[in-house]
Amino acid sequence: MTRINSIAARQIFDSRGLPTLTVRLETTGGAIAEASVPSGASTGAHEAVELRDGDPKRFGGKGVDKAIANVNGPIANALAGMSLEDQAAIDRRLIDLDGTSNKGKLGANAILGVSMAAARAAAMTVSQPLYRHLGGAGAVRLPVPCMNVLNGGKHADNNVDFQEFMIAPVGAPSFAEAMRYGAETYQALKALLHDRGLSTAVGDEGGFAPDLGSNEEACAVIVEAIERAGYRAGEDIAIALDPAASSFAVEGGYRLAGEGDGVTSAKALLAIYEDWVKRYPIVSIEDGFGEDDWAGFIAQTEAQGGRIQIVGDDNFVTNPTIIKRGIAEKVANAALIKLNQIGTVTETVEAIRLCFEAGWGAMVSHRSGETTDDFIADFTVAMGTGQLKSGAPCRGERLAKYNRLMAIEAELGDRAQYSSPFKRPPHR
Numbered sequence: 001m002t003r004i005n006s007i008a009a010r011q012i013f014d015s016r017g018l019p020t021l022t023v024r025l026e027t028t029g030g031a032i033a034e035a036s037v038p039s040g041a042s043t044g045a046h047e048a049v050e051l052r053d054g055d056p057k058r059f060g061g062k063g064v065d066k067a068i069a070n071v072n073g074p075i076a077n078a079l080a081g082m083s084l085e086d087q088a089a090i091d092r093r094l095i096d097l098d099g100t101s102n103k104g105k106l107g108a109n110a111i112l113g114v115s116m117a118a119a120r121a122a123a124m125t126v127s128q129p130l131y132r133h134l135g136g137a138g139a140v141r142l143p144v145p146c147m148n149v150l151n152g153g154k155h156a157d158n159n160v161d162f163q164e165f166m167i168a169p170v171g172a173p174s175f176a177e178a179m180r181y182g183a184e185t186y187q188a189l190k191a192l193l194h195d196r197g198l199s200t201a202v203g204d205e206g207g208f209a210p211d212l213g214s215n216e217e218a219c220a221v222i223v224e225a226i227e228r229a230g231y232r233a234g235e236d237i238a239i240a241l242d243p244a245a246s247s248f249a250v251e252g253g254y255r256l257a258g259e260g261d262g263v264t265s266a267k268a269l270l271a272i273y274e275d276w277v278k279r280y281p282i283v284s285i286e287d288g289f290g291e292d293d294w295a296g297f298i299a300q301t302e303a304q305g306g307r308i309q310i311v312g313d314d315n316f317v318t319n320p321t322i323i324k325r326g327i328a329e330k331v332a333n334a335a336l337i338k339l340n341q342i343g344t345v346t347e348t349v350e351a352i353r354l355c356f357e358a359g360w361g362a363m364v365s366h367r368s369g370e371t372t373d374d375f376i377a378d379f380t381v382a383m384g385t386g387q388l389k390s391g392a393p394c395r396g397e398r399l400a401k402y403n404r405l406m407a408i409e410a411e412l413g414d415r416a417q418y419s420s421p422f423k424r425p426p427h428r
């Protein structure tokens, strides 16, 4: 039986140039597994705690020395000698060692790095790729890549309120082709923005971040770019949104600079989404309402849940307990899945299992502050969610995931499957 020999963490930088940590786990057989932890900007209030040092003289308080010390001290000591065969037991030990409900003592960043490295090490000891080790022989489904080609909100300095406008190549015959559809549309969008004298500078996730006349214009330019690239909007490539509404929620409603800057009620915001869904090929809306506005979510799910995917991110924070409540109250019909929102691989798998049991969708997601770690690519195939978002088809930290998925598809050969998990776009 292969066991954990040693664990050590050290600091690296994420895609925003902020510190994060990478964990190196050595097995008793001499195999070495590494895993790096991402970091969000538009975080949910109930996410597991990302431990930061708070010393303003080092990285403006964003240092991760404490989290690293927690890996190298208490965590390394508690896990040394443990079998790598039982991921749930390793994660349980980590949760118990922390002892809080939000991983605030050791830090979800410290805990997740170790949890992911342990999963990788376990796969290595049985000489299996990670997706097969975690998902078994049936792990053959590649996800529809939801590529964030236009950034706003907290991820960019432009005047667009909504955070993410994604293209989803629902009609592509394979993952590799989906990437081609997406990359060609991304290039077409760049040319189109350039032709109109708009900025082609990019936001945190690699999507363009121009100032636009309205939020809706983002949908319009994306449809134009899809067509300019030679694809059919809706049939070949659909649109998925993440307004990340918590970031523009105010007392009594929502403040949208792009819609005149007054306060928009939840009802009026739903009317905007309804109007868009009728006129654009939208298949999924994530965080259309703020994380505390469960009533807004419920109304949207009632009104639109039969036609499109309604995804909870900031409200559910990949937390099985909260997702259970969300399912009971019919708050959405899908959850966004981010490993670092909950902090262990086992709890993330549990969150996805709950979604599947309820007939919900599950979209695996990167964070806006990423590393080149490609864990979520294998994880998505292992879970067979059929959908993932990892930013634009540009920038190394985003492409690390997409490129790994292309490698998995090539490795699976004829057994690879690619199909859309979304309902057909309801527009037109």
Ligand SMILES: O=C(O)[C@@H](CO)OP(=O)(O)O
Pocket (backbone or CB within 6 Å): 039, 040, 041, 042, 043, 164, 205, 242, 244, 313, 336, 365, 366, 367, 368, 369
């Ligand atoms: O809101 C989101 O879904 C994510 C990822 O796109 O952003 P962040 O990592 O900043 O929370």
Ligand SMILES: [Mg+2]
Pocket (backbone or CB within 6 Å): 242, 244, 286, 287, 313, 314, 336
């Ligand atoms: Mg989100």
